Amino acid sequence: MTVREIYEKQKELLNKEVTLQGWIRNHRKQKEFGFIDFSDGTDFKHIQIVYESALKDFEQIQKLHVGCSIKVEGKLVPSEGKQDFEVKATEITLLGDCPEDYPMQPKKHSREFLREQAYLRPRTNLFQAVFRIRSIAAFAIHEYFQKNNYLYVHTPLITTADCEGSDQMFKVTTLDFNNLPKDEDGKVDMSKDLFGSLSYITGSGQLHGETFALAFQKIYTFGPTFRTENSNTKTHANEFWMIEPEISFCDLNGLMDIEEDMLKYVVKYVLDHCSDEINFCDNFVEKGLREKLEKLVNSSFTRVTHKEVIDILKKSKEKWEFEPSYEDDIAKEHEKYITEYFNGPVFITDWPKDIKAWYMKANPDNKTVAAVDLEVPGAGELMGGSQREEDYDVLLERAKSMGVDTDAINWYMNLRKFGGCVHSGFGMGFERLIMYLTGIENIRDVIPYPRTPGNCDY
Amino acid sequence: MTVREIYEKQKELLNKEVTLQGWIRNHRKQKEFGFIDFSDGTDFKHIQIVYESALKDFEQIQKLHVGCSIKVEGKLVPSEGKQDFEVKATEITLLGDCPEDYPMQPKKHSREFLREQAYLRPRTNLFQAVFRIRSIAAFAIHEYFQKNNYLYVHTPLITTADCEGSDQMFKVTTLDFNNLPKDEDGKVDMSKDLFGSLSYITGSGQLHGETFALAFQKIYTFGPTFRTENSNTKTHANEFWMIEPEISFCDLNGLMDIEEDMLKYVVKYVLDHCSDEINFCDNFVEKGLREKLEKLVNSSFTRVTHKEVIDILKKSKEKWEFEPSYEDDIAKEHEKYITEYFNGPVFITDWPKDIKAWYMKANPDNKTVAAVDLEVPGAGELMGGSQREEDYDVLLERAKSMGVDTDAINWYMNLRKFGGCVHSGFGMGFERLIMYLTGIENIRDVIPYPRTPGNCDY
Numbered sequence: 001m002t003v004r005e006i007y008e009k010q011k012e013l014l015n016k017e018v019t020l021q022g023w024i025r026n027h028r029k030q031k032e033f034g035f036i037d038f039s040d041g042t043d044f045k046h047i048q049i050v051y052e053s054a055l056k057d058f059e060q061i062q063k064l065h066v067g068c069s070i071k072v073e074g075k076l077v078p079s080e081g082k083q084d085f086e087v088k089a090t091e092i093t094l095l096g097d098c099p100e101d102y103p104m105q106p107k108k109h110s111r112e113f114l115r116e117q118a119y120l121r122p123r124t125n126l127f128q129a130v131f132r133i134r135s136i137a138a139f140a141i142h143e144y145f146q147k148n149n150y151l152y153v154h155t156p157l158i159t160t161a162d163c164e165g166s167d168q169m170f171k172v173t174t175l176d177f178n179n180l181p182k183d184e185d186g187k188v189d190m191s192k193d194l195f196g197s198l199s200y201i202t203g204s205g206q207l208h209g210e211t212f213a214l215a216f217q218k219i220y221t222f223g224p225t226f227r228t229e230n231s232n233t234k235t236h237a238n239e240f241w242m243i244e245p246e247i248s249f250c251d252l253n254g255l256m257d258i259e260e261d262m263l264k265y266v267v268k269y270v271l272d273h274c275s276d277e278i279n280f281c282d283n284f285v286e287k288g289l290r291e292k293l294e295k296l297v298n299s300s301f302t303r304v305t306h307k308e309v310i311d312i313l314k315k316s317k318e319k320w321e322f323e324p325s326y327e328d329d330i331a332k333e334h335e336k337y338i339t340e341y342f343n344g345p346v347f348i349t350d351w352p353k354d355i356k357a358w359y360m361k362a363n364p365d366n367k368t369v370a371a372v373d374l375e376v377p378g379a380g381e382l383m384g385g386s387q388r389e390e391d392y393d394v395l396l397e398r399a400k401s402m403g404v405d406t407d408a409i410n411w412y413m414n415l416r417k418f419g420g421c422v423h424s425g426f427g428m429g430f431e432r433l434i435m436y437l438t439g440i441e442n443i444r445d446v447i448p449y450p451r452t453p454g455n456c457d458y
Numbered sequence: 459m460t461v462r463e464i465y466e467k468q469k470e471l472l473n474k475e476v477t478l479q480g481w482i483r484n485h486r487k488q489k490e491f492g493f494i495d496f497s498d499g500t501d502f503k504h505i506q507i508v509y510e511s512a513l514k515d516f517e518q519i520q521k522l523h524v525g526c527s528i529k530v531e532g533k534l535v536p537s538e539g540k541q542d543f544e545v546k547a548t549e550i551t552l553l554g555d556c557p558e559d560y561p562m563q564p565k566k567h568s569r570e571f572l573r574e575q576a577y578l579r580p581r582t583n584l585f586q587a588v589f590r591i592r593s594i595a596a597f598a599i600h601e602y603f604q605k606n607n608y609l610y611v612h613t614p615l616i617t618t619a620d621c622e623g624s625d626q627m628f629k630v631t632t633l634d635f636n637n638l639p640k641d642e643d644g645k646v647d648m649s650k651d652l653f654g655s656l657s658y659i660t661g662s663g664q665l666h667g668e669t670f671a672l673a674f675q676k677i678y679t680f681g682p683t684f685r686t687e688n689s690n691t692k693t694h695a696n697e698f699w700m701i702e703p704e705i706s707f708c709d710l711n712g713l714m715d716i717e718e719d720m721l722k723y724v725v726k727y728v729l730d731h732c733s734d735e736i737n738f739c740d741n742f743v744e745k746g747l748r749e750k751l752e753k754l755v756n757s758s759f760t761r762v763t764h765k766e767v768i769d770i771l772k773k774s775k776e777k778w779e780f781e782p783s784y785e786d787d788i789a790k791e792h793e794k795y796i797t798e799y800f801n802g803p804v805f806i807t808d809w810p811k812d813i814k815a816w817y818m819k820a821n822p823d824n825k826t827v828a829a830v831d832l833e834v835p836g837a838g839e840l841m842g843g844s845q846r847e848e849d850y851d852v853l854l855e856r857a858k859s860m861g862v863d864t865d866a867i868n869w870y871m872n873l874r875k876f877g878g879c880v881h882s883g884f885g886m887g888f889e890r891l892i893m894y895l896t897g898i899e900n901i902r903d904v905i906p907y908p909r910t911p912g913n914c915d916y
Contacts, residue, residue: 004607021707023877041675042607069877096878119869122673135610142600149462149500152593156907157682158697160914172628174686177646188635194686195914208907215580217499224615228632228652239616249479411577411916419481420554421527449614449666456618456653458869
């Protein structure tokens, strides 16, 4: 039996015998009584265990520390305290001891301290909430795409091709760094590597995803991605999870429909399935979180072009740190202003071609591309997508002008020769979604074991 | 509208106007008619498009090649041919052309040829079936664990710790191979790497998974894993996906219950959701596949010890290539014999300690460990799991005797100090499951872009 089952079936279980196994989260001792705040990890809610001095081993039980794992046998009874019910123990058995200097004492710990104790922090309320939301949100994403008949594709992690540029990619090797084989010119001979060539771990599954979209029409990826970015900010990690859907016969408007529908589905799913967790985060992480999420589900997302956004920014009376420009990306201050201006999520479309990726569809004006970023109040850019250039010649010229080695990805180029079609896709950083869903501001606190520059602990 | 929607709502759509976008898989031309075998990737089934000479552009349409993407407008009508219905076209528009020498012509291709055309093979019937089954099976796994309240954990891919031994792991680096920084002793200075130390991509999420099981009770991982094994066989790949559940307060018997329940759930889910795909594989890949899978769902799995297995093998009158031994692993020929002997899936438990991993729970006999392999008819070992050693001192001694650097994973060791408990987990190679579900014999044909020694193409 689990704590979750007790909460689910409390009416039928009341006044029945129950047996639980879990951990002591807090322990209050009185002369004739003891109260154990008990969690078994199956539910965000804990349950109170009451034991009396009549119990054999009463004195031993009173010595049990916070953190111990125990087995509790008893009866589920109405509570005289704040909670509806509690377990009146008939027997409490120690399963695994825990020393008095156990780091996870029932008091407020700083996030920094908890990051150092990354392997113990899942035992705290905050991380019970965050990682449950992460798990439920991941499932909601799978369910959304599967219900809508998308194919889940496992694009390769190790690759020789990449759409984000290899300077941002980790190299992977089986060679011994201290004994590297050399070729005639004294260069490292990568042909001696397991794959016979230099390879990387990928920063995106998009290129491979497109090959499957042109066979299955609607596909998505959901897997880890890697960037070597040496930046120690609250929003950067070197390893993160990404969702990359790709859809054939879909233009930019169709893509925005999908992004909006998917995001609302996932947010609603989390609200429905993680009510306790959201309430906790609303109370202790971001005031107003629940309202923010409910508002998103019921809002309709605005769609404006990059040019319109710059017009609005220029007309505003704000003092900008970065001057808005028709040729440039928009800054964080602009993102914030625009989502407040429209009082909700905003799709910004038709970006200047020179600041966007080579595979994005050129618009007829030849100055902008059919790209779209979704800006969300409080989170900034949550998704980025585009129509893909389906014209072989245009794509080739654009790739070359951006220095892309098209020979290495001739298979990708060929998709435009062999029954190509209008198609579009987007990427959503999963951690950014979880930060939005929980109100957590530091990406290190939404990843079980974060990898950032200088930190590959655990 | 999609082909899948037409099959789902054929009754209400009959004699209605429909519009489809997809690809020409075959094209038969007659003087007054043309027949297009049309797929849009949303359903394993294709649909027949009929067009008549009365159509404007009739001559242009007759010239359309296999592989072209087209838009079809027409009426869904009862068919005079083998199929129940077809689309009588009123207009066919070319969306994306395809040359006559397109490699994916409608004829039988060898698997080897298709592997070379990895980016086009998803357009063939075989790989439409295999990759749809892969996608549906992945979702079934998520659904099983989520329904049963397991937490999905994203354990890190880049790591400095690993439970399978770092000699089997790829190294990851941001350093330039041709310009490596050296320390005073002339060794490569890994402190200059992004993480400040030598790091790897992981071969297992188990150790990190355990830390979450001791907080959430029931967890699972589902992600890519990597091994550097230099072996070119039908069953080895250097990158593959793995599912690793870990459950607190669960012993070896409880673990077997979960493995059996989960496998039956997934197989039944695939039978229910991929009927066409399974029928295709039954016809063209493995005769009797459907019967094999249905039998598994309805069988009860045998549980025997390693010792009992060796007894059976020794008593049999078979001529073994490898002599069965109480101290050794069992060979493929033994696995086959045993699943045939019991006429179904077999859990083999209590393996000799010396051939199993250091973290497995020592049995009271001090000769065997509480490990279990699941052997499945026609697939061999599908899952491997164990109870984990929860006694700190026993674990420490065993780890040291196996040469494990326990200081580097003191957090893992500490789980035994801070409220440890009986817990168990298993690993299932996802590709092996897909091979079992499809009858495909080569792992290269169940992975979108397989990575094997010497091959990191695409």
